Amino acid sequence: MAVTLTETAAKHVRNFLEKRGRGLGLRLGVRTAGCSGYAYKVEFADEVREGDTLFESHGVKVLVDAKSLPFLDGTEVDFTREGLNERFTFRNPNVKDECGCGESFSV
Numbered sequence: 001m002a003v004t005l006t007e008t009a010a011k012h013v014r015n016f017l018e019k020r021g022r023g024l025g026l027r028l029g030v031r032t033a034g035c036s037g038y039a040y041k042v043e044f045a046d047e048v049r050e051g052d053t054l055f056e057s058h059g060v061k062v063l064v065d066a067k068s069l070p071f072l073d074g075t076e077v078d079f080t081r082e083g084l085n086e087r088f089t090f091r092n093p094n095v096k097d098e099c100g101c102g103e104s105f106s107v
Helices: 007-020
Strands: 027-032 038-046 053-057 061-063 076-082 085-091
Touching: 007 027, 007 061, 007 076, 027 085, 038 085
Parallel strands: 027 061
Antiparallel strands: 027 038, 053 061, 076 085
């Protein structure tokens, strides 16, 4: 099992954590939401919680909770900028379908 970041995403996380002045890494998860079933959760992690799996990618720690791991296994996270918009994007091999607005997915 693995969850990875691109170099661009890792650089963004490192820069943000440095500006923030604290943090262990990036926490990824899924939650029930949207018309397709699941949505990604992204937050900065300050600690390792019970049940977390810890990955390291390009020098950045990535933490995933046990319930989310089966949905995220094999996912690569990128960070993209389009004009004034910037966001994390997910290349998730487990996704079978996405809603039209792109906010949720099903597996």
